[in-house]
Amino acid sequence: MKAIFPTLLLAGAASAHTIFSEVAVNGVWQGKYTSATNGLRLPSYDGPVQDVTSNDVTCNGGVNPITYKSNYKIPVKAGDSISLRWTHTLTSTPQSDPEDPVADGHNGPIMVYMAKVGDAVTDTPRSGWFKIYEDGMSSDGTWAVQRLRANGGVVTVKIPECLAPGDYLFRGELIALHAAASYPGAQLYMECAQFTVTGSGSTVPSNTVSFPGAYSGSDPGIKLSIYYPKVTNYIIPGPRPFTCGNNGGGSNPTTTTTQPPRTTTTTRPPVTTTTTTQPPRTTTTTTQPPRTTTTTTRPPTTGGAPLYGQW
Numbered sequence: 001m002k003a004i005f006p007t008l009l010l011a012g013a014a015s016a017h018t019i020f021s022e023v024a025v026n027g028v029w030q031g032k033y034t035s036a037t038n039g040l041r042l043p044s045y046d047g048p049v050q051d052v053t054s055n056d057v058t059c060n061g062g063v064n065p066i067t068y069k070s071n072y073k074i075p076v077k078a079g080d081s082i083s084l085r086w087t088h089t090l091t092s093t094p095q096s097d098p099e100d101p102v103a104d105g106h107n108g109p110i111m112v113y114m115a116k117v118g119d120a121v122t123d124t125p126r127s128g129w130f131k132i133y134e135d136g137m138s139s140d141g142t143w144a145v146q147r148l149r150a151n152g153g154v155v156t157v158k159i160p161e162c163l164a165p166g167d168y169l170f171r172g173e174l175i176a177l178h179a180a181a182s183y184p185g186a187q188l189y190m191e192c193a194q195f196t197v198t199g200s201g202s203t204v205p206s207n208t209v210s211f212p213g214a215y216s217g218s219d220p221g222i223k224l225s226i227y228y229p230k231v232t233n234y235i236i237p238g239p240r241p242f243t244c245g246n247n248g249g250g251s252n253p254t255t256t257t258t259q260p261p262r263t264t265t266t267t268r269p270p271v272t273t274t275t276t277t278q279p280p281r282t283t284t285t286t287t288q289p290p291r292t293t294t295t296t297t298r299p300p301t302t303g304g305a306p307l308y309g310q311w
C-alpha cells in the first residue's frame, strides 16, 4: 500500500474491491445475490482476504462474513461451460460503476478450483482442491484482471469432462497485486459455488491442495512488486491446472511433481510454432519493439494521468 502511486491507490484501493457474485451454466445466469437458487455463498462486503493462512481463504467468510448463503446446488454436467461474473459490489454493474467489476489497477491472476465433497451445501473442505483454470500475465504484459475488465467481469471455464459425478465446491479466485510488495498485501477475492456434477466420468483428481495451505506469504506470486522491476514472468500461485487424460488417475503427482510439466507444456507451443512457421516468427519480432516502447512509456504514465488506464 505504500504510496508509490498515492493518488491512484487512494482512489482505487480503499473500497474498490470485488466479489465473484454470479454463475452461468452454458450461458444461462443462475441469479444474483437475491436469488435463493444462485448456488453461491456471498458476503455483502466486497473486501479481500489477505492472510493466506486464514480459514477465510477456503470460501471467504470471517473477515467478510457470508450473508447470502444459498441452500441450492447448481446442477451441471461434466464438460459444461461455466461463467463466473465478478462485480465491484453485489449491486454494481459496469454501466453504473466505473470500478465494476473491479477497479482499474487491481491487477493480478484469476483462478478456479474445485473440490469434491459429500454435500456442497454444507461442506467447506480444507483439502481436496484442484485447479481447473488459471490466467496470470500474458506475454504482452497484460493481466487476467485486465482481460476480465475488458470482458465485463466475466470469465468462462470448462468443467473437466472426466470428473466423477457428485457434489463439488467451485471456488473462483481473483488476486489483486497492486499492494503485494510486502506481505500481507496481496488481496485475495474468492467465493464458492455449490455444484452437483453429473456425467459418465470417473476421475477424482488426486493432485490436490488445501485451503488454507496452497499459498504461503512468501510465494513469488503472492509477495511481489508488480511495478518495479516490471514483472515479465509472473508465477501464478498454487498447482497447475488439472487436465483430463494427463494426470487424471489414482496415485498421482503432488504439486511439486506437477510443476515441471507445466513449464514444459507452456514452452512447447511457442517452440513448435516458431519452428514450423517462420512468417509468424517474423511477426513476433516485429511486435517486440512496440512492447518495449510501451514499457518505456509506463513510468511517466504512473506519475500522471493513466494513459492506458492500467494503474
Ligand SMILES: [Cu+2]
Pocket (backbone or CB within 6 Å): 012, 013, 014, 015, 016, 017, 018, 048, 106, 176, 187
Ligand atoms: Cu481492493
